[in-house]
Amino acid sequence: MKSFFWENLRIALSELWSHKTRSILTGTGIVIGIIAVSLMSTLINGVDGLFEESMKFLGRGNLYVEKWPWFGDEDWWTLRNRPRIELDMADEIKERSQYAMVVAAERGRSANLSYNELSAENIYIHGVTSNYPEVSTVDVEYGRFFTESEDRTGAQVVLLGSEVAKTLFPQGNPVDKMIFAGSKRFRVIGVLAEMGKFMGAFSNDTQVIIPLATFNKIFHGPWGRRSITVKVPEHLVEDAKEELRGVVRVLRGLKPEEKDNFAINQQNAFRQSYQGIKLAIGGTGMIITALSLLVGGIGIANIMFVSVKERTREIGVRKALGATRSQIQGQFLIEAMVITASGGLVGLIISTLISMAISEFLFPANMSFGVAFMAIALSAGVGLFAGLAPARKGAKLDPIEALRYE
Amino acid sequence: MSLIQVKDLYKIYQMGNTEVRALDGVSVSIEQNEYVSIMGPSGSGKSTLMNLLGCLDTPTSGEFFMDGTNVATMGDDELAHIRNKKIGFVFQTFNLLPKSTSLRNVELPLIYNGEIKAHERRDMAIRALTRVNLGDRVSHKPNELSGGQRQRVAVARALVNNPAIILADEPTGNLDSKTGEEIMTLFDELHKQGNTIILVTHEEHIAAHASRVVRLLDGKIAVDEATNRGKKVTQ
Ligand SMILES: Nc1ncnc2c1ncn2[C@@H]1O[C@H](COP(=O)(O)OP(=O)(O)O)[C@@H](O)[C@H]1O
Ligand SMILES: [Mg+2]
Numbered sequence A: 001m002k003s004f005f006w007e008n009l010r011i012a013l014s015e016l017w018s019h020k021t022r023s024i025l026t027g028t029g030i031v032i033g034i035i036a037v038s039l040m041s042t043l044i045n046g047v048d049g050l051f052e053e054s055m056k057f058l059g060r061g062n063l064y065v066e067k068w069p070w071f072g073d074e075d076w077w078t079l080r081n082r083p084r085i086e087l088d089m090a091d092e093i094k095e096r097s098q099y100a101m102v103v104a105a106e107r108g109r110s111a112n113l114s115y116n117e118l119s120a121e122n123i124y125i126h127g128v129t130s131n132y133p134e135v136s137t138v139d140v141e142y143g144r145f146f147t148e149s150e151d152r153t154g155a156q157v158v159l160l161g162s163e164v165a166k167t168l169f170p171q172g173n174p175v176d177k178m179i180f181a182g183s184k185r186f187r188v189i190g191v192l193a194e195m196g197k198f199m200g201a202f203s204n205d206t207q208v209i210i211p212l213a214t215f216n217k218i219f220h221g222p223w224g225r226r227s228i229t230v231k232v233p234e235h236l237v238e239d240a241k242e243e244l245r246g247v248v249r250v251l252r253g254l255k256p257e258e259k260d261n262f263a264i265n266q267q268n269a270f271r272q273s274y275q276g277i278k279l280a281i282g283g284t285g286m287i288i289t290a291l292s293l294l295v296g297g298i299g300i301a302n303i304m305f306v307s308v309k310e311r312t313r314e315i316g317v318r319k320a321l322g323a324t325r326s327q328i329q330g331q332f333l334i335e336a337m338v339i340t341a342s343g344g345l346v347g348l349i350i351s352t353l354i355s356m357a358i359s360e361f362l363f364p365a366n367m368s369f370g371v372a373f374m375a376i377a378l379s380a381g382v383g384l385f386a387g388l389a390p391a392r393k394g395a396k397l398d399p400i401e402a403l404r405y406e
Numbered sequence B: 001m002s003l004i005q006v007k008d009l010y011k012i013y014q015m016g017n018t019e020v021r022a023l024d025g026v027s028v029s030i031e032q033n034e035y036v037s038i039m040g041p042s043g044s045g046k047s048t049l050m051n052l053l054g055c056l057d058t059p060t061s062g063e064f065f066m067d068g069t070n071v072a073t074m075g076d077d078e079l080a081h082i083r084n085k086k087i088g089f090v091f092q093t094f095n096l097l098p099k100s101t102s103l104r105n106v107e108l109p110l111i112y113n114g115e116i117k118a119h120e121r122r123d124m125a126i127r128a129l130t131r132v133n134l135g136d137r138v139s140h141k142p143n144e145l146s147g148g149q150r151q152r153v154a155v156a157r158a159l160v161n162n163p164a165i166i167l168a169d170e171p172t173g174n175l176d177s178k179t180g181e182e183i184m185t186l187f188d189e190l191h192k193q194g195n196t197i198i199l200v201t202h203e204e205h206i207a208a209h210a211s212r213v214v215r216l217l218d219g220k221i222a223v224d225e226a227t228n229r230g231k232k233v234t235q
Helices: A002-018 A020-058 A076-080 A089-096 A148-153 A162-168 A212-218 A234-252 A267-310 A312-320 A325-361 A369-396 A399-404 B046-053 B076-085 B102-113 B118-131 B147-159 B177-192 B228-234
Strands: A062-066 A102-115 A118-128 A140-143 A157-160 A178-181 A184-192 A207-211 A225-231 A263-266 B004-015 B018-030 B035-039 B061-066 B087-090 B165-169 B196-200 B212-217 B220-226
Touching: A002 A020, A002 A325, A002 B102, A020 A267, A020 A325, A020 A369, A062 A234, A089 A102, A089 A225, A089 A234, A102 A162, A102 A212, A118 A162, A118 A212, A148 A212, A157 A162, A162 A184, A184 A207, A207 A212, A234 A263, A263 A267, A267 A312, A267 A325, A267 A369, A312 A325, A312 A399, A312 B076, A312 B102, A325 A369, A325 B076, B004 B046, B018 B046, B018 B061, B018 B220, B035 B046, B046 B165, B046 B196, B076 B087, B076 B102, B087 B147, B102 B118, B102 B147, B118 B147, B147 B165, B147 B177, B165 B177, B177 B196
Parallel strands: A118 A207, A157 A184, B035 B196, B035 B212, B087 B165, B165 B196
Antiparallel strands: A062 A225, A062 A263, A102 A118, A102 A178, A102 A225, A140 A184, A157 A207, A178 A184, B004 B018, B004 B061, B212 B220
């Protein structure tokens, strides 16, 4: 049994080698299909990793009371006309909510910073309450966070994101140095540990953090983000969300028939819409894959029929010398599978290169062994499927008629 | 028990309304180590008979026993097995695989045998090629060989599996008379070594190599007699 396999493999390779152009053209559909499926899975894996990494910034048990919902299809003008979030609601919420463990408030906008001749432009200034570390992943690498009394009194102190620290203080410890934010002087009290990017795009390391009261004192006007973060037990987050909605409605004096004029955002919203996006990407990929494998498979079936026809006499000779039906069938099946598996291999190499490029320039996307195995198995499977009918046709030929074929 | 025993063999082709009786009730027995030539005018059914004896074709009706087993009732795989192990077929048009070397062509029956290891196959194929004086042409492809050399490769391929019967359908038909004689010398040697040989020819001097001649006419056996050579042997 084994010897036919190697013999058939040898025949297949030399046959394909002697019809190089034809083999390449035939295999192209498979190459494309395999690129689609393996790149797809690799991208989804990569984006998944990125997503989970990013979700850490949001915290599973955090509810964010904000003007704008993160996702949804509500009318933009309605949203636009909502009142902005009154950050002093934070204390009331803490008071009234059963579930709330920590309630932090924050504002943000961008501004330019400078230290001596060095400057950092468009830096996100984050005004937060002193309990902010409890609801976020910020970590102080050097120095310290500000205290409650510094927050209350509006002290002009600042913590620098790791990138900002590198820009303004390329050689040395920024702690206790004085920097300018616009025209205001701030004393650096700490540097934040590196946090990475949110969804591979928004760096968390180019921000600076100041006390909320200081922010309110310096930056007037309605611009910028405002958010109240309510930290609740993770497993009760859905109940807590309902309660919080009620609390905010009461604080805002909404009548029962009036709609919410605020949004309560949470990680789940991201998750849901991410699942949606993932399904869409995956679905599109599957359709592309299925179509190209189908078209590729039909092409291969076609070329195998041609090959069987062209080699009728050869089949006759082999049968005259004692080849059985299954041996002939095996010969053509292996030939079809060699075309598709080589196509699959080429596709895999190309998608590995592409995913290496993506890892280099966009986000980590590594081809897993499972994906590679699946790609090869899938392409060989297509060959098996496409080769079956032609191979059977060749195997069933009558030896004497095949020998007479011109 | 005869090596080959054929009883009332018919092969009838239906061509539209007309019936072509390629074999019209043939009965013949051939013993171990016989050397038989089959003669007859073109269209008399010689090739049809050879193809049936070679298990390449199945009869319309009749019985065909080889070594006592009825071949006419065998399935596809059993026939393939018999073709592989018991029969060596030599064709008028050689029927070598054009892209394969002599060595690979000769190895083919051994590959389909399925029980012989690669290095043994190689040795056996080289021995067979040496036997037909082509030991120095193992890596030539058919188009790099002369007609006589090609037919010798085909003979090597027919004998490599040590078959009981060698069947040759006009093996010299495409060769000049000198090369034809070379091939016949090979058959004579194989016969001397104990093989059973059945060959089709329409040339009397080729048929004279055999010890028995069967003459067909319109699908029937017209004459079945010993040749001069055969008479000498039996005297
Ligand atoms: N496949 C076939 N279909 C129809 N008729 C055939 C076929 N093969 C052979 N014949 C007919 O059978 C007869 C015997 O053919 P064949 O055995 O090839 O003759 P020979 O070899 O003696 O010249 C011829 O009349 C031929 O036309
Ligand atoms: Mg003939």
